[in-house]
Amino acid sequence: MKLLKFVLFFxxxxxxxxxxxxxxxxxxxxxxxxxxxxxxxxxxxxxxxSNKKSTLKQLNIIKAQIGLxxxxxxxxxxxIRLLNSQINENSNTVRTLQQQLDDLKKEYAxxxxxxxxxxxxxxxxxxxFAAKDFNQGYKRLKYLQxxxxxxxxxxxxxxxxxxxxxxxxxxxxxxxxxxxxxxxxQKKEKETLAKEKSSQDQVVVGLSKQEVALxxxxxxxxxxxxxxxxxxxxxxxxxxxxxxxxxxxxxxxxAARRAALAAEKAKSENKSAAEIAVAAKPKAITRSSDAQxxxxxxxxxxxxxDFLGNRxxxxxxxxxGQIIQGFGVYYQDGIKNDNTGIDIRTSSNSPVRAxxxxxxxxxxxxxxxxxxxxxxxxxxxxxxxxxxxxVSAGQKVSTRQTIGVAATDPSTGETSVHFELNQGRTSVNxxxxxxxx
Numbered sequence: 001m002k003l004l005k006f007v008l009f010f011x012x013x014x015x016x017x018x019x020x021x022x023x024x025x026x027x028x029x030x031x032x033x034x035x036x037x038x039x040x041x042x043x044x045x046x047x048x049x050s051n052k053k054s055t056l057k058q059l060n061i062i063k064a065q066i067g068l069x070x071x072x073x074x075x076x077x078x079x080i081r082l083l084n085s086q087i088n089e090n091s092n093t094v095r096t097l098q099q100q101l102d103d104l105k106k107e108y109a110x111x112x113x114x115x116x117x118x119x120x121x122x123x124x125x126x127x128x129f130a131a132k133d134f135n136q137g138y139k140r141l142k143y144l145q146x147x148x149x150x151x152x153x154x155x156x157x158x159x160x161x162x163x164x165x166x167x168x169x170x171x172x173x174x175x176x177x178x179x180x181x182x183x184x185x186q187k188k189e190k191e192t193l194a195k196e197k198s199s200q201d202q203v204v205v206g207l208s209k210q211e212v213a214l215x216x217x218x219x220x221x222x223x224x225x226x227x228x229x230x231x232x233x234x235x236x237x238x239x240x241x242x243x244x245x246x247x248x249x250x251x252x253x254x255a256a257r258r259a260a261l262a263a264e265k266a267k268s269e270n271k272s273a274a275e276i277a278v279a280a281k282p283k284a285i286t287r288s289s290d291a292q293x294x295x296x297x298x299x300x301x302x303x304x305x306d307f308l309g310n311r312x313x314x315x316x317x318x319x320x321g322q323i324i325q326g327f328g329v330y331y332q333d334g335i336k337n338d339n340t341g342i343d344i345r346t347s348s349n350s351p352v353r354a355x356x357x358x359x360x361x362x363x364x365x366x367x368x369x370x371x372x373x374x375x376x377x378x379x380x381x382x383x384x385x386x387x388x389x390x391v392s393a394g395q396k397v398s399t400r401q402t403i404g405v406a407a408t409d410p411s412t413g414e415t416s417v418h419f420e421l422n423q424g425r426t427s428v429n430x431x432x433x434x435x436x437x
Contacts, residue, residue: 024079024082024086027075027078027079027082028079030075031072031076031079034068034071034072035072037068037322038065038068038072040320041061041065041068041322042065058203059200059203059204060414062199062200063200063324064322065196066197066200068322069192069193072189073186073189073190073193076182076185076186080179080183080186083175083178083179083182084179086175087172087175087176090168090171090175093168094165094168098165221409222337224366224367224369224384224385225384225418228364228366228371228382228384228418229420231364231366231371231373232371232373232382232420232422233425235361235362235373236361236422236424236425237425239294239361239375240290240293240424240425243293243296244293247292247293247296290378290424290425291378291424294424295377295378301377302377303357303376303377304378304379306356306357306377307356307376307377307379310433311432311433312432312433312434313435314355314356315355315399315400315435316344316353316434316435317352317354317381317383317417317419318344318346318350318353318406318417319350319351319353320350321344321345321346321347321350321417322344322345323342323343323344323431324343324344324345325339325342326429327340327429327430328429340420340427341382341384341418341419341421341430342418342419342430343417343419344416344417344418344419345414345415345416346406346415346416346417348406348408349406349408349415350405350406350415351402351404351405351406352372352383352403352404352406352417353400353402353403354374354381354397354398354400354401354403355381355399355400355434356374356379356381356399357396357397357398357399358374358375358376358381358396358397359374359396359397360373360374360375360392360394360395360396360397360403361373361374361375362393363389363391363392363393366384369385369387369407370387370389370404371383371384371386372389372391372403372404374397374403378424380420380421380422381422381430382418382420382421383403383404383419384417384418385407385416385417385418386403386406386407387408388404388405389403389404390402390403390404391404421433
């Protein structure tokens with residue numbers, strides 16, 4: 001029973017360790033990604049700081065740095081919590097192994113004492129011959145043979161347990177050292193975060209002197225995004241109306257064909273004129289939903305299913321970028337705004353890519369920049385703020401195909417892309433559909 005409990009304990013401990021190892025690996029990977037992103041932002045901020053005049057781009061970069069820094073600190077905290085849990089588990093394992101080792105040594109010592117008292121062949125023979133009958137004597141003989149074998153196994157168990165204990169103690173030391181390093185990194189990140197928040201305050205003070213011009217820039221940005229949203233909604237509405245018109249036309253033609261066949265059948269059966277008229281009347285067409293008309297054809301239905309099947313794994317519209325404004329309601333300058341997509345800051349002249357195969361629905365000029373709308377069955381993606389495009393309406397595109405180049409705002413020096421995802425007429429959060437960076 002002791003051996004069974006010991007084995008079960010190690011199976012559970014190994015399973016928990018595997019789960020921790022996986023989570024720890026994911027956290028380490030994300031921490032490394034955040035470190036790289038922060039380094040890119042640091043270099044970009046250095047370039048903008050050569051201009052003594054505070055700019056909106058500086059503020060946006062610092063805000064992005066603060067957001068990433070806070071996420072990194074949160075990631076480090078999660079790693080520390082995992083390490084604390086792992087330290088506790090390893091400490092419990094060490095105590096269990098130590099207790100197991102002590103028990104094995106006590107049992108082995110007792111066997112050694114017994115063997116010492118019965119080491120002579122005479123004593124062993126007397127032990128066997130003192131049996132009541134032949135069967136008992138045979139059992140005593142087998143016992144003496146098995147006793148020697150068991151003693152060897154006990155010695156091997158002691159050695160194995162000592163090795164396991166040594167491994168766990170080393171692992172415990174490594175975990176404690178790793179935790180110490182993370183605590184130092186956490187302290188350093190918090191200090192850097194405080195400096196970044198101080199820098200943000202300084203830039204805000206500098207920008208307050210340019211408040212009128214900046215407010216105008218923000219209004220223009222919001223106006224352009226609103227204009228793009230209207231264009232996207234209009235294009236989707238037209239696509240749905242056209243798909244519905246085609247679907248209803250096909251349904252009417254099919255209803256007329258069926259009615260004609262029913263009338264012919266009624267005539268062949270010599271039914272009355274009234275019965276023939278009823279049979280010849282096409283049935284009313286049931287109005288289909290937007291999703292049904294957009295996925296009416298087998299090709300569109302397959303594209304919709306493939307797009308849905310890749311949720312959470314779709315590539316980003318730019319190769320490198322950070323979200324500077326998420327999906328949903330937010331407040332800026334005391335004004336409530338509703339972002340129906342996400343704003344992604346990227347590098348200058350960054351290519352913009354289709355996130356999935358589909359057909360270009362429309363290309364629109366929005367105040368000097370371009371909007372590209374691509375249909376993927378019942379799903380639509382919108383790519384806003386392109387300085388140039390390399391596709392046209394009606395063109396088939398493939399996943400990751402370049403459709404244009406991101407535009408840079410000359411007043412702020414910031415390059416960004418506004419990206420939207422719609423399921424029919426409904427805006428959905430694109431971040432939940434894109435792959436993790």
